[in-house]
Amino acid sequence: MTGTVLATASVHTPSIGARLSPAGGVAITGADLSRPLPADLRDATLAAFREHHVVVFRDQDLSKEEQLAFTLQFGEIEEHVGRHSAAGRYGLVHTVTNVDEDGRPTTKLSAVGNYHWHTDKSYHAVPSLMTLLHAKELPPEGGDTQFANMAMAYEALPEDMKQQIAGLRVVHSWAASRRRAGAPPPSDIEMRERPPVDHPIVRTHPETGAKTLYIGNHASHISGIPETEGDALLSDLLEHATQPQFVYTHHWCGGDLVMWDNRCLLHRALANYEMAKYRRILHRTVVTGTVPF
Numbered sequence: 168m169t170g171t172v173l174a175t176a177s178v179h180t181p182s183i184g185a186r187l188s189p190a191g192g193v194a195i196t197g198a199d200l201s202r203p204l205p206a207d208l209r210d211a212t213l214a215a216f217r218e219h220h221v222v223v224f225r226d227q228d229l230s231k232e233e234q235l236a237f238t239l240q241f242g243e244i245e246e247h248v249g250r251h252s253a254a255g256r257y258g259l260v261h262t263v264t265n266v267d268e269d270g271r272p273t274t275k276l277s278a279v280g281n282y283h284w285h286t287d288k289s290y291h292a293v294p295s296l297m298t299l300l301h302a303k304e305l306p307p308e309g310g311d312t313q314f315a316n317m318a319m320a321y322e323a324l325p326e327d328m329k330q331q332i333a334g335l336r337v338v339h340s341w342a343a344s345r346r347r348a349g350a351p352p353p354s355d356i357e358m359r360e361r362p363p364v365d366h367p368i369v370r371t372h373p374e375t376g377a378k379t380l381y382i383g384n385h386a387s388h389i390s391g392i393p394e395t396e397g398d399a400l401l402s403d404l405l406e407h408a409t410q411p412q413f414v415y416t417h418h419w420c421g422g423d424l425v426m427w428d429n430r431c432l433l434h435r436a437l438a439n440y441e442m443a444k445y446r447r448i449l450h451r452t453v454v455t456g457t458v459p460f
């Protein structure tokens with residue numbers, strides 16, 4: 168791959184490639200994420216993250232412990248939602264999979280919501296900043312992840328729509344999200360721990376200053392306008408925002424570690440693989456963000 172060489176002082180020679188799609192994405196090869204990142208590579212990674220929103224590190228083979236250590240170089244780690252998550256030290260590195268308790272592939276997914284467009288933990292007052300997903304086992308074909316660029320989507324809105332939505336706030340709710348995705352409802356105690364919250368429908372990226380649409384499957388309704396009108400608006404915006412020109416589709420390669428910016432992207436898993444036949448296993452860590460404004 169041709170690209171910008173980032174460091175030369177080791178066996179590994181990290182290199183950053185060209186943008187992967189108009190909507191975003193960039194790949195870094197030759198990095199060894201199992202060791203602390205040299206300062207120049209960390210800076211280059213963060214610059215690539217700001218510019219391309221999805222950063223793909225190729226050819227990694229990180230244990231959960233190594234992924235945890237890598238993630239901590241970018242901020243505070245967020246716990247997984249729900250009382251069913253694995254307890255203990257590696258609860259912070261959780262497994263995204265289609266595998267049942269006996270290790271067999273299944274179509275009965277526990278995290279069915281991942282297959283709907285969403286931005287991580289937008290039902291929290293302080294939602295996720297960065298999510299990292301590391302491929303451990305992949306189907307031979309498909310099992311892609313898609314990312315939709317919400318800054319491009321906002322920019323492309325007609326002026327009158329920008330004015331119509333300016334100042335609106337959206338209620339994000341874990342319960343509503345699970346209902347919509349066909350998942351079992353959260354328990355009362357889980358709901359008490361995570362009551363619905365509202366956020367601006369147009370958020371400003373705290374680092375780039377770009378205005379982005381902050382919507383997706385966790386967006387339950389719009390505050391202060393009739394529910395049916397709000398639902399129609401949310402659904403029109405989602406349809407607009409996830410058009411192909413705003414989307415980067417990541418076709419996973421073994422060893423990929425992908426990090427993405429939840430402040431300006433929606434994402435979803437694609438069920439475009441033989442889910443009942445092949446295992447798809449990825450390890451996820453999440454860095455906590457700041458209150459949207």
Ligand code: SIN
Nearest residue numbers: 263281311312435436
């Ligand atoms: C996620 O939504 O965090 C997981 C996406 C995927 O499984 O591709």
